[in-house]
Amino acid sequence: xxxxxxxxxxxxxxxxxxxxxxxxxxxxxxxxxxxxxxxxxxxxxxxxxxxxxxxxxxxxxxxxxxxxxxxxxxxxxxxxxxxxxxxxxxxxxxxxxxxxxxxxxxxxxxxxxxxxxxxxxxxxxxxxxxxxxxxxxxxxxxxxxxxxxxxxxxxxxxxxxxxxxxxxxxxxxxxxxxxxxxxxxxxxxxxxxxxxxxxxxxxxxxxxxxxxxxxxxxxxxxxxxxxxxxxxxxxxxxxxxxxxxxxxxxxxxxxxxxxxxxxxxxxxxxxxxxxxxxxxxxxxxxxxxxxxxxxxxxxxxxxxxxxxxxxxxxxxxxxxxxxxxxxxxxx
Amino acid sequence: xxxxxxxxxxxxxxxxxxxxxxxxxxxxxxxxxxxxxxxxxxxxxxxxxxxxxxxxxxxxxxxxxxxxxxxxxxxxxxxxxxxxxxxxxxxxxxxxxxxxxxxxxxxxxxxxxxxxxxxxxxxxxxxxxxxxxxxxxxxxxxxxxxxxxxxxxxxxxxxxxxxxxxxxxxxxxxxxxxxxxxxxxxxxxxxxxxxxxxxxxxxxxxxxxxxxxxxxxxxxxxxxxxxxxxxxxxxxxxxxxxxxxxxxxxxxxxxxxxxxxxxxxxxxxxxxxxxxxxxxxxxxxxxxxxxxxxxxxxxxxxxxxxxxxxxxxxxxxxxxxxxxxxxxxxx
Numbered sequence: 265x266x267x268x269x270x271x272x273x274x275x276x277x278x279x280x281x282x283x284x285x286x287x288x289x290x291x292x293x294x295x296x297x298x299x300x301x302x303x304x305x306x307x308x309x310x311x312x313x314x315x316x317x318x319x320x321x322x323x324x325x326x327x328x329x330x331x332x333x334x335x336x337x338x339x340x341x342x343x344x345x346x347x348x349x350x351x352x353x354x355x356x357x358x359x360x361x362x363x364x365x366x367x368x369x370x371x372x373x374x375x376x377x378x379x380x381x382x383x384x385x386x387x388x389x390x391x392x393x394x395x396x397x398x399x400x401x402x403x404x405x406x407x408x409x410x411x412x413x414x415x416x417x418x419x420x421x422x423x424x425x426x427x428x429x430x431x432x433x434x435x436x437x438x439x440x441x442x443x444x445x446x447x448x449x450x451x452x453x454x455x456x457x458x459x460x461x462x463x464x465x466x467x468x469x470x471x472x473x474x475x476x477x478x479x480x481x482x483x484x485x486x487x488x489x490x491x492x493x494x495x496x497x498x499x500x501x502x503x504x505x506x507x508x509x510x511x512x513x514x515x516x517x518x519x520x521x522x523x524x525x526x527x528x529x530x531x532x533x534x535x536x537x538x539x540x541x542x543x544x545x546x547x548x549x550x551x552x553x554x555x556x557x558x559x560x561x562x563x564x565x566x567x568x569x570x571x572x573x574x575x576x577x578x579x580x581x582x583x584x585x586x587x588x589x590x591x592x593x594x595x
Numbered sequence: 596x597x598x599x600x601x602x603x604x605x606x607x608x609x610x611x612x613x614x615x616x617x618x619x620x621x622x623x624x625x626x627x628x629x630x631x632x633x634x635x636x637x638x639x640x641x642x643x644x645x646x647x648x649x650x651x652x653x654x655x656x657x658x659x660x661x662x663x664x665x666x667x668x669x670x671x672x673x674x675x676x677x678x679x680x681x682x683x684x685x686x687x688x689x690x691x692x693x694x695x696x697x698x699x700x701x702x703x704x705x706x707x708x709x710x711x712x713x714x715x716x717x718x719x720x721x722x723x724x725x726x727x728x729x730x731x732x733x734x735x736x737x738x739x740x741x742x743x744x745x746x747x748x749x750x751x752x753x754x755x756x757x758x759x760x761x762x763x764x765x766x767x768x769x770x771x772x773x774x775x776x777x778x779x780x781x782x783x784x785x786x787x788x789x790x791x792x793x794x795x796x797x798x799x800x801x802x803x804x805x806x807x808x809x810x811x812x813x814x815x816x817x818x819x820x821x822x823x824x825x826x827x828x829x830x831x832x833x834x835x836x837x838x839x840x841x842x843x844x845x846x847x848x849x850x851x852x853x854x855x856x857x858x859x860x861x862x863x864x865x866x867x868x869x870x871x872x873x874x875x876x877x878x879x880x881x882x883x884x885x886x887x888x889x890x891x892x893x894x895x896x897x898x899x900x901x902x903x904x905x906x907x908x909x910x911x912x913x914x915x916x917x918x919x920x921x922x923x924x925x926x
Contacts, residue, residue, distance in 0.1 A: 358840040525856050538869040540863040542863050
């Protein structure tokens with residue numbers, strides 16, 4: 265079977281022929297239809313990810329059908345999506361020490377076949393194509409845990425999502441809109457703000473604008489009950505001041521680096537919560553799929569490439585104009 | 596009736612004779628037995644508190660008996676403690692915009708009589724003296740919300756409480772010990788650490804020691820599930836690194852000023868929560884009193900002074916050796 269393998273961070277990944285494997289009890293073999301790229305895949309190719317273990321078949325997100333399942337032959341043929349959280353463990357508050365993300369160190373989804381634990385597969389949402397389903401897992405789960413499990417966003421609350429365009433931010437937007445919240449965004453691009461509005465956002469501002477804080481207050485004068493941020497950096501100091509009484513700020517990234525020095529007095533009177541989040545459990549994955557099916561949410565796909573065009577897919581993943589997921593068609 | 600009144604932050608407070616008042620419907624008149632000093636009272640005398648409105652009868656904490664209650668004469672004669680959270684409102688997550696703390700702008704407990712809303716009085720815990728009961732309200736409520744409502748401390752978890760000696764930190768210690776947690780403290784004084792151990796702490800380190808972080812890891816190698824901090828400042832950057840996976844750090848003060856610049860990457864993988872807290876609702880006050888009665892917790896009193904010796908009480912409130920509450924005997 266063919267697989268896109270990274271053998272060294274000094275080289276680009278390449279497609280190689282690998283031996284086909286049979287699943288042990290507790291595992292299933294999936295024949296993949298489509299796989300989604302994440303920024304994580306790019307960071308791994310650059311050697312800028314913790315604990316890089318090579319060679320590895322890349323990819324965290326995948327959709328396909330069950331080809332073999334020693335425990336339960338009834339599921340053979342079923343179309344499934346794969347939850348990329350491996351060995352999360354029993355505690356919903358945090359992952360176990362055995363936790364890892366599919367696609368390093370274990371072989372991932374950029375391949376014709378994959379073997380995963382049976383508890384990591386879930387039925388494909390019926391209203392989605394295989395490409396749309398392959399766009400869901402990592403970014404959708406990260407956004408679900410951030411917006412729903414951690415921030416506990418409620419109907420009619422005001423939410424600000426920074427850096428719209430990235431897939432996690434877009435899923436956060438879609439979940440927030442479906443929850444009935446008033447959704448605002450920041451972006452580096454007017455076009456992305458317009459696309460966010462088409463998805464249901466009330467409005468947005470350019471974070472590259474010196475006066476962005478003033479402008480976001482102008483379009484949302486009642487302040488924010490929830491803020492979702494993956495940038496960190498100097499802007500974080502402004503974000504915490506935009507929180508309402510009892511506000512929750514969830515952060516799951518820090519592409520802009522360190523938070524500035526913050527005076528706690530700004531925060532404690534307002535009873536705010538600064539909540540770290542990363543990935544999510546298979547239980548949260550199942551909740552998310554149910555919500556997506558109920559609300560007929562369709563993941564936003566930026567572009568689709570055949571497996572053989574993986575260099576174009578990798579390039580597009582880091583392109584500044586990307587809005588949504590880059591997907592590989594495999595079979 | 597006699598009351599300790601602050602007329603100007605340029606002068607010290609003084610005892611004056613004030614007119615006795617009758618409660619309107621919805622209010623009760625309490626004849627006070629004892630009142631507790633808080634650091635807040637000191638900051639008000641120094642003009643270092645937000646929105647100072649003078650003249651005012653000082654004091655947030657009090658215990659006495661009901662002398663008049665137009666709505667319910669049955670409670671007359673009952674010994675009560677007063678919840679100092681005024682107009683908290685209906686939302687447990689945060690106080691309303693009408694919220695204030697008893698003892699500025701409304702007249703407080705350093706007086707022979709006080710009139711408060713009927714919803715702010717609660718029966719005195721039977722196992723406590725009036726002085727012990729007067730030591731409870733503000734610091735106990737702040738600690739309760741921090742440790743129980745916000746951090747949701749559980750049995751067998753490891754908790755670190757910074758700056759033991761202050762009354763809120765001591766209540767946090769007592770609530771944590773009664774919950775069955777493993778309790779560790781920091782302090783500027785070996786004597787205070789020893790006193791904390793007598794109250795049930797497992798151990799502690801001097802935060803003045805350059806190697807305090809290493810030393811706290813040595814006595815609690817499994818790290819901390821909960822940290823309670825009212826200092827902020829540079830030390831906060833070390834505290835966040837001491838948190839375990841899923842750890843909760845609650846902060847309700849910032850005597851050491853700004854937090855340092857923090858890299859969010861240290862936090863989000865660990866799924867930690869940084870939770871601001873201040874005061875608490877009358878509902879939390881009632882829960883706290885129930886817990887104190889059930890667990891026979893006795894507030895730690897540093898010293899007791901007659902009302903006329905208020906200058907000594909004020910001086911003691913800010914003394915570096917103080918461990919626990921300074922209480923005024925009124926009647």
